[in-house]
Amino acid sequence: MRPAFEAEGLVKRYGGTTALDGVDLQARPGTVLGVLGPNGAGKTTAIRILATLLRPDAGRAVVDGVDVLRDPVAARRIVGLTGQYATVDEDLTGTENLVLFGRLLDLTGPDARDRAARLLDRFGLADAAGRRASTYSGGMRRRLDLAASLVGAPRVLFLDEPTTGLDPGKREELWRTIRSLADDGTTVLLTTQYLEEADALADEITVIDQGRVIAHDSPAGLKQHVGGQTVVVRPRDPARTADAADVVRRVTGHPVDRSRGGVVTAPVDDGRAFAGIVRELERAGMDVTELALRLPSLDEAFFTLTGHDAGRTTTTQEDS
Amino acid sequence: MTSTSTAATGRSRVAGGPGAPTPRPWPLLRHSLALAGRSLTKTRRNPGVLLDALILPVLFLVLFVYLFGGAVAGSTQEYLQYLFPGILVLTTVLAGQVATGLHIVVDMKKGVFDRFRSMPVPRTSILLGSVLADAIRYVVAVVVLFGVGYALGFRVETGFGSALAATGLAIGFGFSLSWLTVLVAVLLRDETLVSTVGFLLPFPLVFGTSMAAPAGTMPDWLRAWAEVNPVSHVIEACRGLLLGGPVAGPVAASLAWSAGFLLVFGTLAVVAFRRRV
Numbered sequence: 001m002r003p004a005f006e007a008e009g010l011v012k013r014y015g016g017t018t019a020l021d022g023v024d025l026q027a028r029p030g031t032v033l034g035v036l037g038p039n040g041a042g043k044t045t046a047i048r049i050l051a052t053l054l055r056p057d058a059g060r061a062v063v064d065g066v067d068v069l070r071d072p073v074a075a076r077r078i079v080g081l082t083g084q085y086a087t088v089d090e091d092l093t094g095t096e097n098l099v100l101f102g103r104l105l106d107l108t109g110p111d112a113r114d115r116a117a118r119l120l121d122r123f124g125l126a127d128a129a130g131r132r133a134s135t136y137s138g139g140m141r142r143r144l145d146l147a148a149s150l151v152g153a154p155r156v157l158f159l160d161e162p163t164t165g166l167d168p169g170k171r172e173e174l175w176r177t178i179r180s181l182a183d184d185g186t187t188v189l190l191t192t193q194y195l196e197e198a199d200a201l202a203d204e205i206t207v208i209d210q211g212r213v214i215a216h217d218s219p220a221g222l223k224q225h226v227g228g229q230t231v232v233v234r235p236r237d238p239a240r241t242a243d244a245a246d247v248v249r250r251v252t253g254h255p256v257d258r259s260r261g262g263v264v265t266a267p268v269d270d271g272r273a274f275a276g277i278v279r280e281l282e283r284a285g286m287d288v289t290e291l292a293l294r295l296p297s298l299d300e301a302f303f304t305l306t307g308h309d310a311g312r313t314t315t316t317q318e319d320s
Numbered sequence: 321m322t323s324t325s326t327a328a329t330g331r332s333r334v335a336g337g338p339g340a341p342t343p344r345p346w347p348l349l350r351h352s353l354a355l356a357g358r359s360l361t362k363t364r365r366n367p368g369v370l371l372d373a374l375i376l377p378v379l380f381l382v383l384f385v386y387l388f389g390g391a392v393a394g395s396t397q398e399y400l401q402y403l404f405p406g407i408l409v410l411t412t413v414l415a416g417q418v419a420t421g422l423h424i425v426v427d428m429k430k431g432v433f434d435r436f437r438s439m440p441v442p443r444t445s446i447l448l449g450s451v452l453a454d455a456i457r458y459v460v461a462v463v464v465l466f467g468v469g470y471a472l473g474f475r476v477e478t479g480f481g482s483a484l485a486a487t488g489l490a491i492g493f494g495f496s497l498s499w500l501t502v503l504v505a506v507l508l509r510d511e512t513l514v515s516t517v518g519f520l521l522p523f524p525l526v527f528g529t530s531m532a533a534p535a536g537t538m539p540d541w542l543r544a545w546a547e548v549n550p551v552s553h554v555i556e557a558c559r560g561l562l563l564g565g566p567v568a569g570p571v572a573a574s575l576a577w578s579a580g581f582l583l584v585f586g587t588l589a590v591v592a593f594r595r596r597v
């Protein structure tokens with residue numbers, strides 16, 4: 001099956017920095033590709049190349065069979081883009097923004113207005129439709145931005161960290177919207193810094209770091225690779241953190257991480273370990289304020305994938 | 321597979337469904353007008369930018385007439401008649417310079433510009449839309465200038481048609497010259513630099529002419545500049561059209577210079593723009 005979009009061997013240098021060092025990306029039609037990577041990994045650079053905003057130094061990119069470097073004009077009829085930073089005009093109202101984009105996409109006036117109204121409604125912006133975008137909250141702007149990239153009903157949609165700045169409720173709402181777009185046949189490339197988000201949305205995940213692909217897998221495969229879930233225990237009495245660490249280490253058989261004060265985390269292989277931890281904590285008479293299973297953070301996943309930290313403050317993995 | 325054929329042909333869906341609208345004819349014109357509409361809306365919401373183009377010419381008109389009128393022409397009334405055509409040209413040149421380039425630089429730095437660029441919009445429309453919307457500034461500035469001029473006692477000595485022709489000629493010249501700031505804006509991409517150039521450029525051009533006093537009264541170097549300065553032709557033409565006298569020569573020269581500026585600066589600006597974005 002022909003991929004909906006495909007990038008091969010993308011290289012982009014800015015003076016001394018190599019933003020992309022041979023990145024391959026692709027997705028089947030109607031699927032969501034999650035591109036996961038820390039700050040500066042090259043996510044935005046890759047999206048800008050695919051969206052015809054930037055020319056790579058090497059490599060090729062194709063959207064729906066159209067080479068974006070040879071025929072950028074045709075490619076622009078296929079893709080929609082929501083950049084990392086707001087790309088709507090703050091001096092215009094929500095409606096004016098979407099109608100303008102509709103006109104620029106060759107819709108007739110009535111069609112453009114009709115589509116604008118429907119999109120504003122769909123993104124919960126109907127009440128703010130007549131207000132200037134400069135008066136919108138951060139979350140409203142993100143949603144208007146996403147609506148703007150849907151005006152042309154694009155076959156391929158590029159979303160650069162679309163949920164940054166959204167509260168958890170709005171974020172999950174946006175996740176549902178993105179999923180429903182994919183279900184309707186739109187192919188989505190979504191960048192994120194959160195494994196949780198990629199896990200919730202993506203059919204496949206490409207992890208990039210320092211301009212290189214370091215993993216490509218399904219969410220399940222990737223999670224298995226990076227150690228599945230992590231158990232988090234926070235004793236009510238911080239003085240008992242060491243005791244809690246003992247319990248967790250004994251039950252999971254894995255080294256524990258105590259780099260965050262008062263909290264113990266460790267990878268768990270299956271659900272039984274969690275039940276075991278609950279039992280053991282109870283037996284030890286330990287009261288906890290936090291007890292959870294969660295996916296590894298990007299930091300933890302990176303540590304496993306690359307053996308080095310994701311370019312941020314080092315978290316020490318201690319074995320005590 | 322079915323999902324492939326949906327993705328390739330399912331064009332009828334609206335939001336969320338794949339498929340961009342079919343292209344329609346005249347993309348350059350339609351997109352330029354759509355973008356000009358956007359710029360006009362922005363101007364309407366921030367009318368302050370119109371003021372820059374209004375205040376200076378009116379200020380110069382009033383100052384010059386009452387400060388130098390007596391000395392240069394013997395009476396303020398006579399001097400007003402002499403000075404007004406030059407101030408008209410100053411007005412249109414300033415109107416073309418003050419904000420045109422600035423708006424383009426500001427736009428280029430904003431995210432909305434990336435959105436335009438990621439859409440099937442001719443690059444040239446992005447520039448044209450911005451420059452076309454400036455028309456409103458010329459019109460408002462000229463109307464206000466004539467209003468103040470008439471209030472002070474200026475009178476057109478020819479007819480309505482001639483006055484309209486003078487105005488059109490001045491606006492055409494200002495518009496053509498405004499492509500120079502567009503070029504500077506595209507090349508420099510810096511708000512401060514572009515505003516400074518746009519603000520300073522009109523003065524040697526418009527003042528280095530017979531605008532305020534006949535060239536015969538100038539030192540040699542300044543007279544030499546005034547004689548080669550294309551703005552001299554435009555002011556002369558406007559004088560002829562507003563007050564009477566020979567017009568054919570200066571009008572032809574003005575049109576030729578305007579066309580030349582438009583062609584040279586316009587082409588360079590468009591080429592530079594398409595290259596840089």
Ligand SMILES: Nc1ncnc2c1ncn2[C@@H]1O[C@H](COP(=O)(O)OP(=O)(O)OP(=O)(O)O)[C@@H](O)[C@H]1O
Nearest residue numbers: 014017018019037038039040041042043044045046
């Ligand atoms: N215009 C530019 N000039 C110089 N360096 C750049 C430019 N754009 C990006 N870079 C560099 O390229 C690298 C990749 O940047 P990019 O914006 O693609 O990262 P990112 O993965 O999107 O990061 P973030 O999560 O912070 O948005 C970074 O080191 C960045 O400093």
Ligand SMILES: [Mg+2]
Nearest residue numbers: 043044045084
């Ligand atoms: Mg980025």
